[in-house]
Amino acid sequence: MAAYLEVTWVDPVTGTTGFLVIDRLVRGVSSGGLRMRAGCTLDEVRGLAAGMTLKEALHYDSTGRYVPLGGAKGGIDFDPYDRNAREILGRYLTAMRALIERHWTMGEDFGLRQDTIDDVLGEMGMGSSIQAVYPLLDNEKQARDRLAAAFGVKVDGVPLDELVGGYGVAEATLAALPAKDGPVRAVVQGFGSMGGATARYLAAAGVLVVGIADRHGVVANPAGLDVENLLRHRDPLGGIDRMGLRPGDTTLPLDDWLAVPAEVLVPAAVSYCVDETNCDRVAAQVIVEAANLPVTAAAERSLAARGVTIIPDFLANSATNAWWWWTLFGDIEPTAESAFGKIRQRMRALVAATLARPGTPRAAALALAAQNLDRIAVRFPS
CATH class of the missing domain: 3.40.50.720 (NAD(P)-binding Rossmann-like Domain)
Structure with missing residues (x-):
């Protein structure tokens, strides 16, 4: 199945290339991180986006509040250690802004940290890298407060996320x-x-x-x-x-x-x-x-x-992906105990x-994901 959308971006200042692939939308929204590494290619991002569709689908639970989103991925072909990395990240996010606002919920991946992404988006006047999902929430304020509380939790001095x-x-x-x-x-x-x-x-x-x-x-x-x-x-x-x-x-x-x-x-x-x-x-x-x-x-x-x-x-x-959504949608409490308990149960199962x-x-995991994708498609036909 072909990806829903593929975007290739060229930085007007340095010529750096970046990509965004939305593999699938569910209820109009996709989920997947943004990476930065020298040598990143469209084929790589395409494969990662397809993997995000599978990753989301594996955690489908018809009794849960969280309904898995579609899969997506972003990538920038640049060395994250280079002194110009933050500026290039900013121009990439500016170019992708409309998609981030409406269709692509995004977090950190290889070569990027969430706090860096959040800081750059804040400088752009955007409140969150996952704001595209907000229209799907029953109570946006409660959900955002819950996720903010979870991001404030530390375990032995290390942030839970x-x-x-x-x-x-x-x-x-x-x-x-x-x-x-x-x-x-x-x-x-x-x-x-x-x-x-x-x-x-x-x-x-x-x-x-x-x-x-x-x-x-x-x-x-x-x-x-x-x-x-x-x-x-x-x-x-x-x-x-x-x-x-x-x-x-x-x-x-x-x-x-x-x-x-x-x-x-x-x-x-x-x-x-x-x-x-x-x-x-x-x-x-x-x-x-x-x-x-x-x-x-x-x-x-x-x-x-x-x-x-x-x-x-x-x-x-x-x-990581599942924890974000379990917390935001309210399937778990914003505590380490609730997070670790749910993760342990789901991953072992x-x-x-x-x-x-x-x-x-x-092959077995692909079959499980395919079953869930069919169930999601029946519940939320495009």
Whole structure:
């Protein structure tokens, strides 16, 4: 099925290219984040938008107040570390303003932080990156107050919104683990909001996080890294200060992240990082896709033939998106307890339902999403 809308934008000042793909609208609205990275392409954004449609659909509950939206995604082909990144972001958002106001609810993705997006939109005179959904709410003020309260919650000094996605990935991982005597080892690629929270909650559950990859390389310790210590030495975009490493921690070249001995691999940073050229180096039995599209289709076929279980991205990393809408629509309270309880229940149930079906986890999750999309289409015909 073709995307509903595709937009290619060229920055009039620098020539930088950006994209927006609305894969599907439900009740006139779509949902999906905005990323910024050098090398971002229309094909990438198109795939991410289709994935958002699936991510939304998986959480459909006919008894809930939240009805999943359509899928969308934005992307800017630019280095987020460049000093001109904020100005380019501002011009992109200005160009997309009409769609943001009416059809595209948007949040942070790779290379961008929500507070940066909110600040730029505020400078433009816009109140929210998700204002397109407001007409669907029963009581907009109560809903916005509820979401604002949730964004004000901190857990051990960390904002709740920076934890829910990684908590969901951790719960999906725990549900997918094979039976094993002794501790389970995990490697996490990426140490931003998603990767950092995933590592935190895996470690809290007793998993040995033996490797973490950031843009500088790999930090490893076969006895298990002190994740909380590394979080204290992390910059805003997930880089680890090597001066904060502890005895027993070692550093490895970035390319070695796949080969660190572990049962679980969690790619939580960039797309297409596991492909047919390096998938033979994967040492893990389970891959949980915290990033969007981290494993190419060819690599997934090769890994599946080896018996590697891959929990697909549109399931594994769906908790952030769902938490926003559960909170806004009133399916959960704006508390950490309510958020974590709902996420744990839904992620474990989805992984269990996926692994119980024949075929690969991706095929099973796609079938579940397709069933829900049909139900949503019947309930809200376009």
